[in-house]
Amino acid sequence: MARIHQLDEHLSNMIAAGEVVERPSGIVKELVENSIDAKAKHIEIQILQGGIDCITIIDDGCGMDAQDATLAFERHATSKIQAVDDLWKISTMGFRGEALPSIASVSQVTLRTNDGIDSSEVIIYYGTLKSARPCGTPKGTMLEVRNLFQKTPARFKHLKSPQYEFSLISDVVQKFAISHPNIGFELSHDGRSVFKTKGNGNLREVLMQIYGRDGAKTAIELHGQDLDYTIRGYALQPQFQRATKYYVLLYINGRMIRNYHLQKAVMDAYAPYMPKDRYPIAVINMEMDAQLVDVNVHPSKWEIRLSKEKQLEKLLYQTIKAALMQDMEVPNIQARKENKKEKIEIQELQFTYPRDQEVKKLHTEVNDSFVHYNGKPKQTITEESKVQVDKVEPQEAPVEAEKQESVDKKQELSESQSSDTQAPIKDQVIEEVSTTKQAETLFKDIVPIQEVVMKAEQEPASESINPSLPQLHVIGQFHNSYILAEGEKGLYIIDQHAAQERYHYEMIQKQILSGVKDTQPLLIPITVETTISAVSRIDDLNALLEQVGIHFEVFGNTTLLCRELPIWLKDTKEEAFLQDMIDLWQKDDEISLDKLRKHTIATMACHSSIRFHRSLTMEEMKQVILDLGKCEQPFHCPHGRPTLICYEDKDLIHDFERG
Template identity: 30%
Template sequence: MGLIKKLDPIIANKIAAGEVIEKLANVIKELVENAIDAQAKKIDIELQDSGLKMMRVIDDGLGMDEDDLLAAFERHATSKISSVNDLFRIKSLGFRGEAIPSIASISKMTITSNLKDSAKAVVFDNGQFIEIKDASLNQGTMVEVEKIFYYTPARFKYLKSEQYELALIQALIYQFALSYPNISFRLSNNQKLLFSSNGQGSIKNLMAQIYGINVGSALLDFQGQTRDFKIYGKTTKPVINRSNRQYIHIIVNHRVIQDTEIVQAILESYDQLIPKQRYPITVLYIDVDPLLIDVNVHPRKQEVKFSEKQALIDLIRSSISEVVKDKPIFQEVKNEDIQTTIDFTQGLEIKEENQTFYENDTINIQEEKRKIIPDLSYIGQYSGTYLLFQNDQGLYMVDQHAAAERIRYERYAKEMQINNQMIQTTIFPIRMDFPADVLTKLKNHKDDIENIGIKFDINDDHLLVKEIPLWFPKNYEDIYMETIIDQFSEDKRTSKKELIDDLAILLACKHSLKANHYITKAEADHLIKDLRQCQKPYTCPHGRPIIVEIKHSQVEHWFNRVI
């Protein structure tokens, strides 16, 4: 009946532009990727009015002749791939041949290029060819985009403010600079220089330039390798963290991607060293054979599918945790509102056979050698919550609840991980009533629950608990049983380790020394002694700091005793 018709190329390009180009930053991304694929070593990005009026990208790459210039405006015309097999070994950033025609369909676009001292310029407006002419340009290519979204007012309407759009472009150029530290990038807006990298390859210098000297000085190097993957990069010490995940950069074969599982692996590497909903500043580089990944997933190529992804996740988690786990992270008071770190290099042999936790809880921890809390002298308590200690270096404030919570958490976590742990039989079975649907779910998890030392029978509308672990505190049995049931009935956890971790945190929080509770000098000294034996004595299980240090020189400065 002739109802189905082939779309006009201009319409097809505008549709493609809707998938690829949503923001001004998307235009810059496509143009910079083309410059990188052209082997440029210097890339300048010039904007007028944050790109609303004009965007210009200039590179010193290979350049194009007249035929290639014209071909670049044709849809699915590309120099990156030539066969189906090439799709499985993609090394370039671009490969679909959609960007140039898509951008040209919603703007006025001029591409000037010089190949072997022969420069030409091609102009397209609203997807229509206007002219090709002689031009003057050094080796490389210059792309100018004007009147962006002029022909698609609905898209223009939904752009944010100039400053917002400019911020997105700045963040994008930061990512490119980190992905290609050997390329020099220069970004300006209205002739004002916003960013410039020297292309000398120093990741540390780039991160210090982007995020500040304090971040640059708090970076840790990590690396790891398996048969399929090689990873390396830099991440901040735990005390340097931010409120969102945009500070985590994942770069696969020089391509910036987004991947929630990898972000989660990075967070898990910090295991309780930073508070929840806080994120480290991390640049993670992943080198992998292109055959083992698929980048042809998302129109903007921001997602990648991995073969053997779990092996990659495990490698990331182990490599980063290895460098952050033993870093002292005392909070240090500064004039500025900047979190910094302090390093103690004292190493001691900790081989006491019986080490006592606060309130007569015991645990035995043996270690070869590690950095520890320095010697401290107790001088008092502030607000019934913060213990005050001193030494030659300065004043130390200890959150007594956070300290006691850390001590108890490690004790309970250790006890729950013991397979043949001691159990106690209840004199009378503990009856716990639950809806039938919850009890039905629990039948699938009965063995998992019994693995942590809890024996029970499931009836039509209730549980009968017959045995519980010996370490369950008296009068708290129902609280912890309810927590366990909730974890499994809602399928919130899939591993014994995660369940144990949550239970240990809850147990420690409920049963630890509280704030606004005054203690004696002996109890305070005992608390610090027990804290020294912890695997992670610097933060509570929630990631909050336990100790704040105020240097002696800082106190003297406050009182104008030093200049």
């Protein structure tokens, strides 16, 4: 008796559904891709109970005639490819012809479609065709999926709550909106609209809806190109970071993909600006000839194979690195605030009937008591207090007036010291400050950083100031840890340790990259245990390490010996460093000296930098800022922490309720 038999079509479709249709979000992905292939300009997604109850996709694409509407539910029926050669240059989202029959085998499906000439309705009940007839419907396609997995309980029990399933659907729809900003998307859940895009082609506008106004406004536009690849997209500033890597969105020719190596290239480019275990937000579309990519790897079409993957990794890394270096901004305190307190205004009482003067006065007092009450008795502003207030707020005067009055203030100060009658508030403060010589020096030493730069440029071996760093005027020190400075945008707070650590890191790195190979003989040579393969290729390894002054000798079948080390390796765990270097070389057959040195140089820079809780003189603080301006990347320390942040003037005005 024969044991092997051919499965029927319905059972085959249900098996295929296990790969294509894992949960409601997978159905939405497949159906939206069909709408995109149909050249739709607007796609509406309606979800009930997380997609478990109902999923409805409505588009205004090209539609289908009556024959195609029925044939679309046959397995491996597709309009995307026709011959074997088409499989190697796929330019559409779908091509396998498995999605619709797989979905129809595990749900109740209703299809209404109109190609502009013919319109029809097809109803399929868990893989069985129930009806196919003409009907009236607008041009385009409407596909409704109900009661998902009701007849496959093994799959149904693995679905989670409607809220969780809808969160996956919304994530997929947002990724489509990012990859196709020229298409309008509208997503609703249980009759409530939750996400909508205009479809005007403005990607930054879509990013604003998903990641917020501050993130989208400061996002860095990416442009990279070589003979095979073109890279476009946006990279958000490093201060907008996440705890997971799933916010690095990658697309190949508009198709959302998952690729570990490309994702790692993005994270490596961000590494100097990110703390440990934090990840960037980036949206990147990579365009290439369809023959360079194979999307026929898995039915879900998330995975791909690239013909020149290493080349694309390098281009992606260099593009993002150059963009971050050029358009980096100082982190803004306001951008990181959460649970912003809203200002609530109390409505005044309004009266419409006629009133005499006494009643009107009474009502005015009642209104004032509501508007101005803050838990304390209302203070009356007298003429005398008005004079003091005017003197306390000179910043409201025009800039020209301030310049004119600056000459007179010294004279007023000397007069106030000999007069007992005049004692305005600000003059009293200035008198108190001027009594100590230290404070007098503090105000006297507030000079523009341009003067410091000009003075430094006259010295030998001085370096130019990075133009991306704001021009800063030192104000003072806070808690012996932070340098306060004023700049064009507002108040800048500089982490004195992180700032000098960044400077020392780049100075040491430049010294090494410039070819300095100063080495120090070891009193006791270091032995490193490795593999037979590494020992047999010792000449190749030494050829790579020669540029940094490291040389190994064979000291047994699996042991290497090192008799001297570069000076820049002092204060580090030399044996562990050498071991890691050999392991990485065996893995990739090359050594990234930048990556290997980063931790070592960062440790050296950290040990030689100004510590927290150390009091600095004004000259020392100005020198820290001057050194920071010499850095190629002055915004983050080697460990990814920010070196300075900004509290903008507009935020100060808002927080003090002066706006």
